[in-house]
Amino acid sequence: MFINLKNFFVFSAIFLISVNLFAAESEPQRSENVEAQLVTDVMSIMPGTKINMALRLKMDRGWHTYWLNPGDSGLPTEIQWTLPDGFSSSEINWPLPEKIDTPPLVTYGYHDEIYLFSTIAVPADLKAGNTITIAARVDWLECEEVCIPGGVDLKIDLPVKENAPVPDEQWSKIFADARTKLPLESSEWKFAVSAKDSTLQLQGVAPDWFDSTTGKVIFFPYEYGVIEYSKAQKSSFKDGVLKLEMPMASGAEKAPQVIEGILVSDKGWRGPNSEKAHYINVKTGMQLDAMPKTNSSSVDGILLALVFSFLGGIILNLMPCVLPVLSLKILGFVQQANEDKSQAWKHGAVFTLGVLISFWVLAGSLLALRAGGEQLGWGFQLQEPAFLIILSAFLFLFGLSMFGVFEIGTSLTTIEGKTGRKSGWVGSFVSGVTATVVATPCTAPFMGSALGYALTQPAWASMLIFTFLGLGMAFPYVLLASMPSLLKFVPKPGRWMESMKQFMGFLLVATVLWLLWVLAQQAGAMMVILVLASLLILSIAGWIYGRWGNLAMPAKTRMTSTIVATVITVLTLFFTLKSIDTFAAVPQSGESISKSEGINWQPYSDQLVSELRESGQPLFIDFTAAWCLSCQVNERVAFSSKDVQNKFTELGITPVKADWTSRDENITRALASYGRNSVPLYVYYPAGKESAPVLLPELITPGIVLETFKKNGSKTISVK
Template sequence: MDMIRTPNRLSLRLFAVLFLLAGIARAQFAAVGDGGPGPVKAQHLTAELVSLAPAVSPGGTVQVGLVLALEEHWHVYWLNAGDSGEPPKIVWTLPAGVTAGPMQFAAPSRLPLGPLMDFGYEETAAFPLTISVAPDVKPGKVHLDAKVSWLVCAQVCIPGKAHLGLDLDVQPNAPAGQAAGALGTAISLIPKPMTPAMKFSVVGGKTDLVLTLLTGHDETDAEFYPIDPDIIANAAPQMGEGIKDGVRIRVKRAPELTALPATLHGVVKFSDTLSYEVNGPVTAGEVAPSAGMSISSSKPGAPAGADGVTWIGAIGLAFVGGIILNLMPCVFPVLFLKGLALVQSSGEERGRMRSHGLVYTLGILVSFWVIVGVLLGLRAGGSQAGWGFQLQSPVFIAVLASGLFFFALSLAGQFDMGLSMTSVGGELAKKEGFAGSFFTGVLATIVATPCTAPLMGAAIGFALAQPPGVTFAVFTALGLGLALPYLLLTLQPAWTRILPRPGAWMETLKQATAVPLFGTVIWLAWVYGQLFAGESGESVNHLAMLLTCFLLLAIAGWVMGRWPGKWSSAIVAGVLILVGLAIPLSQRADAGPSATKAGSSASKDGLLTWAPYSQAAVDAARKDGHPVFIDFTAAWCLSCQVNERLVLKSDEVQKDLRDRKVTLLKADWTKYDETITQALAAVGRSGVPTYVIYPAGSGAPDVLPEVLTKAIVLDAIKKDAGK
């Protein structure tokens, strides 16, 4: 049997084959049941033949069906099983004059499994069919004998067989059956045929199939299930859009579909209770995506392979992104502290240094697993969250800022927290040293969340739309990438020879390292204020500038205390004091921005202004012939702030945006916003920074990298805004 229907996708084929073989190796192929009426128990399900009526008239019909009651987390398959599996089958042995019609299938659900997507049923599955009795059949008892086979799957797949039976009375004027129970429910859920007033059309492009179903009613969204295999990429997200009198669905073509089919036959499912069987010709052509399209999925865990990312590719992107994350401004100070500790511990034995590296890595992994657990818990509860979601909580920011402030005081020399690796000689000291490595890994993870390194966005966006196993694998790869630089140094002690020798300079450098941590505390205080500020947040900006002045004054005092009685230290301190005072004194009391129309007006400092994001604003701008640049950002996102100051506010980019009349929209995710969260998911992202440019009129949007350069932005503007 052809279990896998994606022959040119080797990784999926291998995955599915191993998945099925794991269950088949354990399966018992002996059939259960003796052919008599009543239910029989098989592995992970109970099978039974049932009828809507106990009797049937000569020349009449009666609805019967196969009912499979499944154990929790197990499923069976639809007519088209998807990427793996096969539907149940029945072979009848019937008396003369009695015939059985084809088995019918209710509308299925999407069943994600790693990189695969199956179509089928959970809990209870019923498969109706019609039994017809010829007019010349004599009244009396007739026995229907059936050999049934199925494939039931969870984490493994197990084939099953049963010998079932059903007795019916053939009698004149038999009463009609009542649609009740699992069989009656399944009959009501069989996809309805299209009415004469309904219209179904398909446009097939190079990568997508665009289906339009006009029902006469305004719809919201829908899902499409092909009856023929190898037509669509089953695991790819389906983009649904409600249109007047119907719905439009964009699905990905299967990679092995080299030529468009003449017709497309399948089921359009609007809800758990309403679906239609559709069949129509396929016309070659391209249909530009609409800005109003959203990802359709009946299950919160359905995969969304943004940008063509696969689960293997997402793991690789996450690992490399984790390595790059070490160089981001959030994480680098913590990595620097670990390097300083490595210099201090250069005289320790090799095994102990390796242990510290492993414990540090464990701290990072445990922290990432906790974050994933919370994200999955929120997803299971119907909420959506993304990378850095905890920084939308004032409580978390207050605790984090306080902890970093306390840690910075220790580095500055006020007291010793005992996180050094130099203390050796006793079991208690060893435990404290390992605790320091573990919690430094935790700290590295916490301070990493405001930053998104290159390649991380696509990986995290993909991972958060996958089943839990894939999500954990991607985030584990991200954590391993983050831990890798320090871990390699501890596993290869010979490499530490490139580091300088321990000395008095280390204490000075350790104290200086407190400066970026105090700066981080000021930034967190600013973020905390933004969560409670009004629309402009200018008062919080001014307060942050005053706090920055205080930090520079503290550095000036440290310089004078560290090198007392020297002209050089006095000069440096004086410069720091002047710079510190200049920061708040340079601000005017009336420096708040004025509200202006996005993309066409400038603020008082000459920079273009950004209007608040809304889908209505996107649609209106594109309808008027303007391209749209959306900046998904947050106050707590350091990468966002760097991109904004170095690239988006640069003279070249500002001039190009102004000249090409680009509408500028800012999606501020500082506080949780469900609309922005859904907009991120629609472009395959789950965190900030994310930058999206929509061309004027129609056309697919471009999603820019997480780390911007002027060239990247200018090229994207030129592509989507034209001349």
Template structure:
């Protein structure tokens, strides 16, 4: 391996190592059995005060990653922790406060566990008049279970703490934040037909990515207990979230079966992994129907990271990115023997890509946390952004075609790191509409994961996008495989102007679709003015290219400020062979109520993969005939412009953006289809649908678009 290859390998390993620090480790070798598989520590939040509550912490640290501990209700297997306190007279310990547990299914058995370090807080009530200085050390014996997926080992920790010597532990800030907070409103529960329904007051606009109800009570009276591994269902009734948990009827003696239902129910409602609230419920009325809330299982984090990495790699062959990558690669070939220059450009390009991906991801997360209904590639829903991209793509295409020569925007010349950095930013920015099919799961997860983990996914996407150019920059052997510089490069450069010009035409078409005719013609005028200014200045003198670029920036800035005022409120819907209804949840409900199959697709005019799928699988005569024969009702959600209702619906189905395809069999829940559709995918679904309803055979009309947008 030559020096360049070694440097590339070390650079990639360093970047991957930075990501790997946040990825849960995989399964290790056979775990070692010991008495401290999960070590326990007793800590205090400062010294106690007479008459106040004193918070203690039991902090647990697994010796290796394969060991896990348990929640108070361990589920189908395991053992909850038991505490025996040795406290001064008059002192008493309250109920332990736990973080949100995780689910672990082993052999069909559901376990409620904690993986990695976790902390349980225990409030201690200190009586009035207690003399803290004369109190003897307090003690606790904690009996708990440490398990892997193969074995379990009982653990006992005998811990002591001197109240008079207790200091403030700075870790308490983090530990308190990890505990599920108590819901300030009381919930109701009802048990009917071997189903536990819990109605929890929760604002209707609160996002739920992977809800799950952890019930603390193991027995629910009459021999019933929660079926922990059973499928839970969730629906909303206004600001009330209703969770339904299936129950098992145990074969128990008659005296136990006659035990009444509990008068109080406690537990934790998880919104997503590690995020949730504690609740207390009492018997009461709970609705039995409402708007369904989908429940999704999230893949392991390391799968999401490598999915994002692979998706970034595949983006390099997309039409908007490949010309930029190939021309920058040729610029390194032109750089010749300068290894230092190639290395600098490789790192600068990578830094630009990572900056753009992380920046866009951070902005997306910030907007969503502020209540904005936005998704991935949201910037292409903004007319001003599209105008700026149109001006840039037009300038690059004209430059590559030889209309003018401005070194400051040339992609084929030897460049400074600043130019490579800017090119990386550009490549990442224009690649965002194409990410959907390659990393749908990762992008959907990024919207519900904690911010830091979400940014790791965006960084993984950027790393994958930058890797080919980084490899060319660091490995001389790869550069030697590139064609030698020569006159042919000018011809190749002009050929590469074609996809960039097509990109500019696509953006111009998007202007018409996004804002209507007046906005589109205004954008067309901008492209003409951009090329004219650059051609005049660029042909006079290369030294004055800065003035030309400044003039273009002024024209583009004025256009970005003025042209959005021309955006039309209404834009004509694109024609379709399937004649779909505009999507709305009311229209979807009406369509499903007909008893016919329903196909819903979400698209956007700026989404390249959406348009490919439409040409390959949707807008086909064979699909239209199959849908007509099967009586399929079609709905289309157009996300070209901002639509909060569509954004919310996409988020509910784990999608950060488009495309999204859903197929509803009569009387069944929707099935999410792959984001890359084969030519006969929809035809096959339609032919496999149940026989046509009688009203279809008689030619009765489909549901109207009442309530549709």
């Protein structure tokens, strides 16, 4: 991907030089360890407009430069512009920094490559036909372990033309990507900060449409003396509310009045893979009404899950490792209770308690793990590709085991023989516990599915699900213990068990299929192929373990095969998970058209737009591209909202999608007609032949779209 882009870039650079003497970038200059260059996304400038100018800094491996607040040491990069008369420049818009840890110091800066954006305003009275020069003196501090001041003089020549500038395709794409690292200026998130003792407590309430998690969140202050940079910040996100605790700067006697800086979320403020940085400027001491979102897990869904867990629990008893135990166990109960028949059901109840407690312990440790995971920033969510991949691998391996490729835990079932001999109440209780433990190898796959679901639910729901699973598992025991006459209906162990086991294997593979389908939706076909390939390798590992690791083999062979199989499994999973970022595709724009269901996008053409304009129908144009991440996030956030979809229908707005993924002259011209040369751009024409176009902000939410419709004559088409 990267190499392709680079080749493309080199090729087009050669192409550009051959057709045009002007380039959208300056000559790169180097200090000792950093290369710097001025870059813009247009080939010419037009009087009275603004252009995006970026300082590109490419740090050598291991070296870094600093953010606007460098942290405990360092210096922010400075740009001093030398501009022609009448021009003006904005402050630097800084992309999100990294936290660079060199105990006991922490600094904020950048490794690798960054783009520091500024806006240059071009005066309206500038004459076309000239060439102007924009120059900048850039100074920075470059540090590895030691620090060296670096600085260069850069200049870029641009022709002044009367008409809208032609965008530079390559830089447009790179800019679109780089802009996603800039902090969101506003969103529908609400933030408040209060101070308690020597801790600042930040609270964020997610907008209604936010259905993801923030992951780990870190605050980067703009100013010195707000927080202690080197002390850990604690964040948690639950039910739509973000909590972040930050230690106040030592020596600060009271909390600063205003907290300004950026919050960086691991996952993104507008869902997975969206913008990670969010600008905040809030007064301290304000409180937010903590309004947790109503739980997304509906009661109906949970009831259904409970029924299934109960049934699943019963089915657990049919699993090959449990069934032989079952009849023996019950015979035991019956014998014990023979002296006093009324005692039989009591033994059953104690047994149930044993099973339940084992399940609770299991559920409890999983919940603890999950809570820990949230602290660490990994969310157990089905929208998390890593989670999906691990679950698929896990279920697939168990499926293979069911088919008999290899055996799991052949030694576990023997525990039964040792502990199953106790009598009395304690005996029944211990039997309940051991039955659960003994059943584990066979139940794991089913537990895996239940676990997958339970972990995405709130704690109380997970607990209930596990309780019902346990009740289901204990149910036949209780039933049979109370009515021993039913025992004759219990199927005898035999060949059918093997068939049953193998059949279960297919069910597991089917589950894997479903998981991969979900994965395909999120990460694209390439990722699924990668996971399938890793499943193939895992199956080889399973086969090695089954073929040479079984009990019939000499101990040494068994040991070697176990090690080999484990190493293969771990490495495969490691590389698969590591390559998520490389292979996970941003959905193609074609897909997103079909995905934003409810809105029937029409492909852009000049003709379509002019026809609609003449008829006076309201019109909404979405200028987008597959390589533009903010465009994808905007579509996911704003157009998947039912309210927005309904409003489109209600107002009779024709939705038009202008896809700029591959070079399209018409769309380039259309963009220029709105004074733009980049995507995203959203244009709304309210009803009426003479209506003026309304340009929406670059980052949109359902609220912003609905507000635009409301403010700009929300006459329904039928009124006319």
